[in-house]
Structure formats: structure tokens, C-alpha cells
Amino acid sequence: MDETIATAPDELVRRHLQPGRTLLAVLHAIQDEVGFVPSGTVVPLAKAMNLSRAEVHGVITYYHHFRSEPPAAxxxxxxxxxxxxxxxxxxxxxxxxxxxxxxxxxxxxxxxxxxxxxxxxxxxxxxxxxxxxxxxxxxxxxxxxxxxxxxxxxxxxxxxxxxxxxxxxxx
Ligand code: FES
Known part of the structure; x- marks a missing residue:
């Protein structure tokens, strides 16, 4: 588990996956909750959304808004x-x-x-x-x-x- 967050990545993904939600919407919800998109969420997200890891990773790195590590103070x-x-x-x-x-x-x-x-x-x-x-x-x-x-x-x-x-x- 990522030690910088209190919630396990699997649990984060489960919490924010909702029927009809797009990958972008789920990523926004995760980042809104913990301040960034932990790398541990990529695999459960890919599995849940029937995408490849590369596709999920590609979206996270393409959009400037998403951070893959905690933000600076x-x-x-x-x-x-x-x-x-x-x-x-x-x-x-x-x-x-x-x-x-x-x-x-x-x-x-x-x-x-x-x-x-x-x-x-x-x-x-x-x-x-x-x-x-x-x-x-x-x-x-x-x-x-x-x-x-x-x-x-x-x-x-x-x-x-x-x-x-x-x-x-x-x-
Ligand atoms: S050029 Fe538009 S705010 Fe700087």
C-alpha cells in the first residue's frame, strides 16, 4: 500500500467507480480525495474499466491536472x-x-x-x-x-x- 495515503488504492478505486463514470471522472474523484492519483490505482482501474494499464497510465500522464505523487506543500x-x-x-x-x-x-x-x-x-x-x-x-x-x-x-x-x-x- 502507498504509505502516503490512508486508503488502499483498491479501496479508492472501488469507492469512486460508479456506473456510467468515465475514467477521467474517476481520476478526478480520486485526486480530489487524496491530492494525487496513486500509482497503485492503475491496475485496479484498468481491470475495472476493461482497459490496459498503458491506457490508464497514458491518460494520467497526458492531462497536466493529474499528479502521480503527492503535491508539494x-x-x-x-x-x-x-x-x-x-x-x-x-x-x-x-x-x-x-x-x-x-x-x-x-x-x-x-x-x-x-x-x-x-x-x-x-x-x-x-x-x-x-x-x-x-x-x-x-x-x-x-x-x-x-x-x-x-x-x-x-x-x-x-x-x-x-x-x-x-x-x-x-x-
Ligand atoms: S499570457 Fe494570459 S495570463 Fe499570462
Whole structure:
């Protein structure tokens, strides 16, 4: 059993399989419950849905939304698309890397580890448009959107997010 989750993968799959539910819907439900899609769910999912393991694994790795390992305590997604680039997102990316000592990972379909964060303290991800082009540069921290982000603003946001993450860990 995956030691990072309280529920056995078989049980997770059983709980979220419902008549008429698609593989995507089941994967969403599993990730909503435990924060990621444990690798141990691939075999029972494949069996239950009459698919090959490769098909299930392919869906998990194709969609950026799905993680195969627990998420980092703090995840920063920085927009690297055109409008944000023109407003300094690349300089901001450099600032973030220098400030945190971490590097940006880019989601790539051919990289099976692109979704993995392993539950570490911080993950930096590049994304391409957050729908805030008029308020660029934009980023999210643990899913919360922030616009017109300056290096100073980022430092304050990161400090706040890190405090929340530590508080939750200690609870
Ligand atoms: S280009 Fe960055 S939010 Fe659209």
C-alpha cells in the first residue's frame, strides 16, 4: 500500500467507480480525495474499466491536472505565455528561482516524471496563460490566482503561503 495515503488504492478505486463514470471522472474523484492519483490505482482501474494499464497510465500522464505523487506543500505556477512575457514574467521567473533555490519544471507529455513533486516543500511550474493577460504577469500559488506580480509582491505571497503550509502541517 502507498504509505502516503490512508486508503488502499483498491479501496479508492472501488469507492469512486460508479456506473456510467468515465475514467477521467474517476481520476478526478480520486485526486480530489487524496491530492494525487496513486500509482497503485492503475491496475485496479484498468481491470475495472476493461482497459490496459498503458491506457490508464497514458491518460494520467497526458492531462497536466493529474499528479502521480503527492503535491508539494507550496506549488507556484507562473505564466510564461506571450502577454506575461511582455510584462516581465521571465525576469520574475529568474527572481523566483534565485529566491527559492528551485528550478521551474515544464510539463511535457514525453516526460513521465513531469507531474511528480514527491510531496516536497516547493514546486515551480510553468503554465501558458491563466486568463489574466490584461493583468500580467500572472501566477498561482496553491491554486490561488495573483495578477500584476512584482518580485516584491511574490516574496510577500510566498512568505504567506509558506506560513499557511507550515501551520497546516503542524495541525
Ligand atoms: S499570457 Fe499570462 S495570463 Fe494570459
Amino acid at each position: 507550496v506549488t507556484v505556477q507562473l505564466c510564461r505565455a506571450e502577454a506575461c512575457r511582455s510584462m516581465g514574467s521571465e525576469a520574475l521567473a529568474q527572481h523566483i528561482e534565485t529566491r527559492t533555490g528551485c528550478r521551474f519544471a515544464q510539463h511535457r507529455h514525453d516526460d513521465p516524471h513531469a507531474h511528480a513533486h514527491g510531496g516536497g516543500p516547493l514546486a515551480l511550474e510553468s503554465v501558458y496563460c491563466l486568463g489574466q493577460c490584461a493583468l500580467s504577469p500572472a501566477l498561482t500559488i496553491n491554486g490561488t490566482l495573483h495578477a500584476k506580480v512584482t518580485p516584491q509582491k511574490f516574496d510577500a505571497l510566498l512568505a504567506a503561503a509558506t506560513t499557511v503550509a507550515h501551520t497546516e502541517e503542524a495541525a
